[in-house]
Amino acid sequence: MTELTILMPCLNEAETLEVCIAKAKDFLTRSGIIGEVLVADNGSTDGSQAIARNAGARVIDVAQRGYGAALISGIQSSISQFVIMGDADDSYDFSNLMPFVHMLRKGVDLVMGNRFQGGIAPGAMPFLHRYLGNPVLSFLGRLFFRVPIGDFHCGLRGFNRKKILELDLQSSGMEFASEMVVKAHLRKLIICEVPTTLVADGRTRSPHLNTWTDGWRHLKFLLLHSPRWLFLYPSLSCLFLGFILVLCLASGPLIISDSVHLDIHSLVMGCVLLMVGSMSAGFALIARRQGAYSGLLPTSERISRYLAWFSLERLLIFAFLMLLAGLLGLFMCVWQWASHSFGNLDYASLLRPMIISGTAVVIGVQLIFIGFLDEILSTYKSL
Template structure:
């Protein structure tokens, strides 16, 4: 992201992402300008245009806004460009569909002046007009994603995806947001939370948008993109902890069933259960490794805790993984040889399937885990091969001002 020079005379930039919003853009700009004037704020309205073909650019200029062309397509692309081009100390972003109350910016400005880094609007506290939010979004999508965001990132936010929010321009620029689509809304608040920013909510209202065409938002596609982003940004809670639980459960089950049948609460467990405990070990180990890789990648991108990522980096060195992997493979080969020798002692005839499987299944699992561990070391080596420029960037990421903490 190229740095732009901020005009210290401009306190607030009202940022409107735009893609063919000719029907509602002028009224949004007028409301924002009037609100700034009534508050006595030196401000501007910036329209970050995403390639409109309906004359939105000309409408914006006539209404008194500044227009900037966003080269990256998408909601996030427009906002990233606007963040780069904004001249104000504070930025208040909102949709250009006339659904948010741009005539009432005072709560956002007051909270920003009080020192909060991010000020989120809360539509459920401020009021949602009939027909303003689809039933699926109001009672399923937004509550579920907001709950998940609170659980994964320890946030106390009731409306995780409200489209109107304010923030300190330079503080958010330090986070270097990069999501080009609708998931930018999640990225902004998640990155801010992971970096310990001060986030607060203020009530806001939501009205039916004034457009005659359907909105750009696609319920299932964009909902999935938000969900995917939340899960990927919290690798400990979504990958590492479940993987550890699955692996340890499988290890305990395999160790017990290897000795013989097991009865718990009147229910018998035997070789068929052993198959699934071995599977649990394999799947759990892969979840753990994927979670570790996610944290290491996040460390390079400045979104996870440095100590945790460095700890994984020590464990996943090629030499360490190769040594552990070879040991597991040898252990599995020993079990395989024992199974073959036992079969040979009977003249390679019929076998006691139950007794044989108690040796073969753990042995093959050990071989599989060993191979997985070796390849994990190779992958980490590839992941850690970085250019000099990237290494320099790491030093900047590791500085006290930008070091992130993880909630995942």
Template sequence: MNDTPLVTIVMPCLNEEETLATCIRKALQGIDAAGIRGEVLIADNGSSDRSPEIALEEGARIISVSRKGYGSALRAGIEAAGGKWILMGDADDSYDFSNITPFIEKLKEGDDLVMGCRMPRGGGRIAKGAMPWKHRWIGNPVLTFIGRLFFKCPANDFHCGLRAFTREGYRVMNLQTIGMEFASEMVIKATLAGLKISEVPITLHPDGRSRAPHLRSWRDGWRHLRFMLLFSPRWLFLMPGIGITGVGSVGLGTLAFGQMIFGKAVLDVGTMMVCSMFLLVGTQLLWLAVFTREFAVSQGFLPPNRRLRRVLDAISLEWGLVLGILMGSGGMLLLGLAFLEWQHAGFQGLSYSANMRRIIPASTLIILGIQFLFGSFSLGVLGLKTERRD
């Protein structure tokens, strides 16, 4: 007889003696109701109460995870799971593990990741007192909107902790984080990898603990947002960089030929200086977008981008150095012409507007040249790291 479980329900645990027994019992009921072989695995993250003893008494398997963190506990639990499918959820009795059949049905249909959805938009329900108002009306909607916008993720509840996935899908995700960001990383990587993602509406219940939850609203919300931003250099660096560079380039190029007048407003060298700043900042953001993307690929956080790879292959280190030298030389030439004008005037005072109209473009080109020179070298280092990893 084959006793290998088909599904493993993994619960991270840190001092959950008030609710753990109830969660394990419901999980075992859910496995029976689904009509499959299964097990319950508790990933204990250093509990100082009776949680480990309770887990064993209720018939669950338990492992001890010494490395602290929500992600650490889940990763260890998933690695130790014996099932082909894994369902994860918190051990605070806010999720009803007795009703896991919809998740199992989705996995049987071939889905790679099945997300629970607590939000009414996705058919879910939040019982009275189950979720603080700031989570329901600010945190979850904002983070879900960003996740759908940045990554085109289909989930309506980006951070629901009750979810199921296949072992093969988990390997494809190649998750790295050890903290609360683990939940965000899973959904993001599943989306980027093209895994089949679906949702199951669920009801969120008030947790059964008398103590405060481990979750810290603003701190953990910021950690999720920060992770999502860092995981999307296109939105953090590239799009702002393109916009700022465009404004700076057009403004600087136009004002280099003379002032612009709009009614009573006169745009002159002061505006030109601001446009120069925009151009330099925007260019730096574009470099950061490329650096971040290459580093994320080299570390396995993001999959390679074929279009970017083709561009970087076409624009070699040598081309970047040549472009930087040309920009720097152009700036030095303009600076030299400005010096000759000053010499021609006997090193006396020059027209402020005319003089700055020469010096600002010259300085801008010199700084851009330096950016391209050292940026190309830095990109070359990241490229070597990527090749070595491959």
């Protein structure tokens, strides 16, 4: 087995591919590393395959389109202990890969390049990518997963091939970059960063990257792998605020100042928040449990005990108590109306218990459905 594969995904990179391969081969020669240059071609129609072979690279054809699909096939086809991947557009410096190799030899599983530390040449990164897309998505990655990585989407990165293959990466598109970092962190692989530079690429055609579409795919991936931020934290916020509003307004209006009065309208909003919060909390439970069952999300003894406590039976008991309390409250409202021969009532006194009781009914029904849905998904998973 060779020590290093320098992997380049390729789709119509005839203008820059040869110089990238030359830099990579020169690096291998100067450093004395036994390695190869591997081009994973994604269906080029500009002769990139012939250019790569003539330049001394090994070429594999990848039928499935997509940045991630090309890289996954390239990693699987590699014959080396380590892989360093980078775009074939001459924006990354393949002649200066030794910082990556040093860290890999020290036992780091994933070595990320950081363009913001190494330097971004004028015109190398679009304004929106440099000051909005990359910083925001990298911040969300650190926030959601506590990964100490400053540049989540740097295309130049090195890794231990065996460890990355064990992650079973699946994303075929640009979100592959996020998937690798997130799954590596969730599986507790050793990750570090080294500064790297980015220069303007040498192509005359437009890049394959689509700012908004690929940005959304990255964001969607981060959210799907963090049920806490997608469901749990929003649900806790809604439940807390809704509970405070209902508690303060259940018995009557709340006068905060001469100009600020909270009454029925605020009570309704509090009840809406409680319903949204309970639904979101149920989704958080389902997402976390199914993520653990499928291996998509890591688990631990503490998380397993927590998830096991929320059994269908416990959830149904709580849901039926909520439903019973709500139905009892609605019955009392109807009884009060009947005591007035179903005529006109004092809405100020009747609306409050009716709104709160109706909310309890809705939450109870929601929790019953959520509990059975979670049980159905768990049963299907075990079959």
